[in-house]
Amino acid sequence: MSENKIIMLIVFGLIFFSALTWSVYTYNQFIQFKNMAQSAWSDIDVYLTKRHELIPNLVEIVKEYMVHEKETLVDIISARNKAVGEADNQKQIPIENKISGQLGNLFLLSENYPEIKANTNFLKLHEQLTAVENDIANSRRYYNAVIRDNNNLVEIFPQKFIAILFRFKTGVYFQASSQARERLEVDL
Numbered sequence: 001m002s003e004n005k006i007i008m009l010i011v012f013g014l015i016f017f018s019a020l021t022w023s024v025y026t027y028n029q030f031i032q033f034k035n036m037a038q039s040a041w042s043d044i045d046v047y048l049t050k051r052h053e054l055i056p057n058l059v060e061i062v063k064e065y066m067v068h069e070k071e072t073l074v075d076i077i078s079a080r081n082k083a084v085g086e087a088d089n090q091k092q093i094p095i096e097n098k099i100s101g102q103l104g105n106l107f108l109l110s111e112n113y114p115e116i117k118a119n120t121n122f123l124k125l126h127e128q129l130t131a132v133e134n135d136i137a138n139s140r141r142y143y144n145a146v147i148r149d150n151n152n153l154v155e156i157f158p159q160k161f162i163a164i165l166f167r168f169k170t171g172v173y174f175q176a177s178s179q180a181r182e183r184l185e186v187d188l
Contacts, residue, residue: 026162033150040143047135147171
């Protein structure tokens with residue numbers, strides 16, 4: 001073999017080895033983000049489960065005072081039951097957003113009922129739900145950051161080729177509901 005052929009084989013070998021190393025590294029990044037997203041969703045799910053456990057207690061306390069707000073209470077329990085029964089994370093997100101909005105409405109409506117505001121059990125549940133909502137918000141921020149990084153990796157060049165080859169997809173953000181984005185009117 002001539003010296004030029006040996007040099008060409010070495011160059012092609014280095015190029016092939018470099019491409020293979022890059023491909024393995026990129027594939028492993030995709031796996032890492034997939035696992036991080038699953039872990040982040042599990043954290044959110046823990047807090048959502050906590051919230052789901054608190055809602056029936058809250059509704060039970062409030063229903064005896066809020067006779068005229070029965071529809072609100074039925075909507076909250078209905079959404080809660082739907083969320084508990086949903087196995088697909090991406091389908092659960094809008095349901096959870098609806099629950100957040102409905103709980104906010106419930107707490108706003110409770111302002112019209114001084115007996116509820118004086119009930120110590122209601123106050124404790126309100127504090128617990130507020131803490132859980134804060135935990136959900138923090139977990140949602142982390143989840144969305146992981147999804148953003150994953151989506152960037154899926155969509156940027158040249159990593160997009162690995163994403164297409166191994167069918168890695170972009171994730172869906174856990175966004176605020178349209179109800180939460182609406183301007184709140186406060187009548188003082």
